[in-house]
Amino acid sequence: MAGGKDATPDATGRGAAAGGNSVPMARPADSGSAGPTVAAGGQDAAVAPELPTPELETLRQVIARRLSHLEPDGATVGLPAFRVVRERLLETARQWRDAPEIGLEYLSCLSGVDYRDHIDVVYHVFSVAHPGRGAVLKVAAQKTGTAGPWLPSVTAVWPGAEWHEREVFDLLGVRFTDHPDLRRILLPEGFSGGYPLRRDFSDERVQRERKVRQR
Amino acid sequence: MALWDRVWQTGKSMVVGHAITMREMLHKPVTVRYPEEKPPFERGSRSVPVLKVNEESGRLNCVSCGLCERACPPSCIEITQAMDEKGRKKPWPETFQLDLSHCMVCNLCVEACPFDALEMADVVELGSYQVQDLILQKGQLAEIWKTSRALRVAGGERL
Amino acid sequence: MEAQGGAPAVVERDGRRLMKINMGPQHPSTHGVLRLIVTLDGEVVVGVEPDIGFLHRNFEKIVEGWSYPGIVPFSDRNDYLGAITNEVAVCLAIERLAQIEVPPRAVYLRVLFCELQRILSHILFYGTFGLDLGAFSPFMYAFREREWGYTLMEKATGARMLYAYNRIGGLRNDLPDEWFADLEKFLVFMERQAWPEYMGLLIENEIFRERTIGVGKLTPEQAIAWGASGPVLRSTGVAWDLRKAAPYLGYERFEFDVPVGKNGDTYDSAMVRMLEIKESIRIIRQVLKMLPDGPVLARVRPNLRPRAGEYYSRVESPRGEVGVYLVSDGSARPYRLKWRAPSFCHLQLVPAMGGGGKVADLIAAVGSLDVIMGEVDR
Numbered sequence: 001m002a003g004g005k006d007a008t009p010d011a012t013g014r015g016a017a018a019g020g021n022s023v024p025m026a027r028p029a030d031s032g033s034a035g036p037t038v039a040a041g042g043q044d045a046a047v048a049p050e051l052p053t054p055e056l057e058t059l060r061q062v063i064a065r066r067l068s069h070l071e072p073d074g075a076t077v078g079l080p081a082f083r084v085v086r087e088r089l090l091e092t093a094r095q096w097r098d099a100p101e102i103g104l105e106y107l108s109c110l111s112g113v114d115y116r117d118h119i120d121v122v123y124h125v126f127s128v129a130h131p132g133r134g135a136v137l138k139v140a141a142q143k144t145g146t147a148g149p150w151l152p153s154v155t156a157v158w159p160g161a162e163w164h165e166r167e168v169f170d171l172l173g174v175r176f177t178d179h180p181d182l183r184r185i186l187l188p189e190g191f192s193g194g195y196p197l198r199r200d201f202s203d204e205r206v207q208r209e210r211k212v213r214q215r
Numbered sequence: 216m217a218l219w220d221r222v223w224q225t226g227k228s229m230v231v232g233h234a235i236t237m238r239e240m241l242h243k244p245v246t247v248r249y250p251e252e253k254p255p256f257e258r259g260s261r262s263v264p265v266l267k268v269n270e271e272s273g274r275l276n277c278v279s280c281g282l283c284e285r286a287c288p289p290s291c292i293e294i295t296q297a298m299d300e301k302g303r304k305k306p307w308p309e310t311f312q313l314d315l316s317h318c319m320v321c322n323l324c325v326e327a328c329p330f331d332a333l334e335m336a337d338v339v340e341l342g343s344y345q346v347q348d349l350i351l352q353k354g355q356l357a358e359i360w361k362t363s364r365a366l367r368v369a370g371g372e373r374l
Numbered sequence: 375m376e377a378q379g380g381a382p383a384v385v386e387r388d389g390r391r392l393m394k395i396n397m398g399p400q401h402p403s404t405h406g407v408l409r410l411i412v413t414l415d416g417e418v419v420v421g422v423e424p425d426i427g428f429l430h431r432n433f434e435k436i437v438e439g440w441s442y443p444g445i446v447p448f449s450d451r452n453d454y455l456g457a458i459t460n461e462v463a464v465c466l467a468i469e470r471l472a473q474i475e476v477p478p479r480a481v482y483l484r485v486l487f488c489e490l491q492r493i494l495s496h497i498l499f500y501g502t503f504g505l506d507l508g509a510f511s512p513f514m515y516a517f518r519e520r521e522w523g524y525t526l527m528e529k530a531t532g533a534r535m536l537y538a539y540n541r542i543g544g545l546r547n548d549l550p551d552e553w554f555a556d557l558e559k560f561l562v563f564m565e566r567q568a569w570p571e572y573m574g575l576l577i578e579n580e581i582f583r584e585r586t587i588g589v590g591k592l593t594p595e596q597a598i599a600w601g602a603s604g605p606v607l608r609s610t611g612v613a614w615d616l617r618k619a620a621p622y623l624g625y626e627r628f629e630f631d632v633p634v635g636k637n638g639d640t641y642d643s644a645m646v647r648m649l650e651i652k653e654s655i656r657i658i659r660q661v662l663k664m665l666p667d668g669p670v671l672a673r674v675r676p677n678l679r680p681r682a683g684e685y686y687s688r689v690e691s692p693r694g695e696v697g698v699y700l701v702s703d704g705s706a707r708p709y710r711l712k713w714r715a716p717s718f719c720h721l722q723l724v725p726a727m728g729g730g731g732k733v734a735d736l737i738a739a740v741g742s743l744d745v746i747m748g749e750v751d752r
């Protein structure tokens with residue numbers, strides 16, 4: 001499992017001085033060059049993430065067998081996790097939803113995680129018909145390129161992704177192509193301070209004066 | 216048919232609804248007229264962290280160790296240590312500020328304090344028109360503690 | 375967005391004069407600061423567009439700079455009517471990554487408080503939903519029990535709404551024996567008196583039934599596709615409850631049913647919640663019987679560093695599925711914490727539920743979703 005992560009563009013040096021309101025973190029000595037998703041060298045290296053139920057284990061094997069273009073991802077605890085390239089995201093999502101032995105039709109959560117050089121969008125999908133099933137799909141949106149990070153939208157597969165994608169667009173600046181209505185959702189219209197959930201965001205707005213110092 | 220059913224249903228709903236409200240009319244009201252009457256403050260309830268004063272010496276229990284400052288998630292406590300003229304540290308705080316406008320009443324500072332110097336008060340009416348007035352100094356905090364303790368001695372010990 | 379205050383915007387479409395008006399952000403029936411941009415043809419709703427973000431404070435960014443223990447009380451502020459379930463969701467995620475064993479008494483008490491919280495939240499839903507439909511008395515009845523329940527909560531946790539009661543590794547304090555006696559009285563009152571009164575005053579009332587049956591209909595397919603959960607999903611007939619589907623906190627030990635509706639309309643969704651009150655009482659009774667002795671808080675290092683990894687914890691809150699996606703890089707602060715709020719997903723359903731009906735039906739539809747803007751905007 002751990003080998004699959006080498007495909008992840010490494011997130012070098014990301015814990016340090018992250019974000020506007022945090023301080024440099026004291027970090028374990030061995031993780032200086034490795035992000036949380038990279039288990040190599042850490043104490044969890046080479047341990048396949050143990051799945052809590054046999055049903056999830058079966059699902060992991062089914063997905064790994066049927067969809068060989070997916071890379072297993074070892075950082076996730078408790079759910080089978082896979083990484084897909086952007087070009088095959090939509091196709092994979094369709095297969096996950098429609099293939100009867102996978103059948104993950106319920107998109108629970110769609111989140112974006114900034115890893116400095118790329119943004120991971122993570123899909124947590126479950127099955128209502130088969131309550132024991134669930135899996136994680138990850139896809140990386142590179143920040144390089146003139147268009148900025150972009151991904152195909154999965155609203156055609158899981159319509160509920162619409163607002164989640166708007167949120168990721170709003171807070172992390174990932175554009176979703178073919179999205180029905182890609183607008184800001186949480187931040188005020190006309191907000192121009194960058195993308196708050198990126199690690200290099202700093203709040204430039206005028207702050208109310210605080211007597212008490214901030215750490 | 217359907218019409219009669221609906222008439223019957225409507226009539227029944229009215230009778231049931233009125234019966235319930237009539238029965239409730241016979242009970243004592245449960246509302247408290249707040250500013251005039253105050254509901255009892257439950258034991259173990261907390262409002263804001265305040266500084267305890269030592270009974271015998273009349274000084275604060277706080278030794279200015281800074282653990283509460285570090286434990287507070289929104290960092291609303293600020294402490295500076297007292298120094299004497301020679302620059303030696305003294306075991307009490309020179310200043311102790313609490314920014315009530317940021318405090319989320321989570322009790323973490325009280326749990327972090329190893330010297331039993333902080334406590335959650337029982338005083339809730341601390342609002343003010345100015346944000347600046349919500350930044351409390353150590354004297355004010357000790358005052359609130361005294362009021363709160365007076366209330367509590369009348370109302371029983373806390374959890 | 376034409377309807378920006380001032381006179382309502384009138385648009386011509388297919389020879390009809392449509393009016394765009396704002397409902398909210400300050401409107402009594404929108405449950406907080408929710409703005410609905412409603413397009414009307416007379417009194418018929420042609421289109422609805424929810425506009426959110428008025429309560430946005432970027433919880434997810436703030437906690438990136440906080441150490442783990444502080445996140446738990448802060449998470450109360452998301453769904454402020456289901457504060458305990460929020461805390462449990464965060465604690466489960468952190469405890470799983472930090473591999474902390476929670477003492478059994480704390481696990482049972484967490485179940486107890488989750489269910490008590492569910493009862494209180496559903497009572498408030500009952501009151502406000504009646505209020506949305508124009509029934510004022512049920513609201514007062516709901517507040518009678520709610521006050522009682524909140525006093526119980528206050529005695530146990532020290533606060534009335536934002537409890538800050540869970541700690542990583544267990545609970546803040548144990549409970550005195552008298553508290554359990556009070557709780558039993560409350561449960562008996564809920565069961566014997568309050569619940570039948572609720573049914574008689576509102577749910578079985580003919581006016582209420584006329585106003586809600588067939589209004590704001592959802593199909594199971596729609597609900598699943600749009601990520602609905604909790605009572606909204608169950609009202610469509612899908613028996614999907616995380617307490618059964620993916621048990622956490624040992625919910626598999628308890629015996630309870632999952633009430634489901636048939637039609638997916640607002641009546642069913644109210645009914646599901648009313649029946650859930652009964653199921654929650656049943657669970658609390660079982661907890662009280664099984665409650666073991668022992669400590670309620672495991673020893674946890676103050677400077678907690680969970681191992682590097684990611685975990686997604688899901689908890690059935692009164693409103694549906696609360697998810698916490700926690701990415702840890704092995705340091706004392708979370709690398710990323712994503713909050714999956716059920717109300718956020720439910721608001722996407724408003725156009726489907728409210729379109730085509732009257733304005734009053736739209737209000738019923740929004741009310742039946744039981745949205746909490748604190749967790750929508752985070």
Ligand code: SF4
Pocket residue numbers: 264286287288289290291292313317318319320321322323324325
């Ligand atoms: S109660 Fe919580 S927020 Fe308030 S000062 Fe103490 S630690 Fe800080």
Ligand code: SF4
Pocket residue numbers: 276277278279280281282283284294327328329330331332333
């Ligand atoms: S933890 Fe207690 S003794 Fe230390 S500074 Fe805070 S109040 Fe004073």
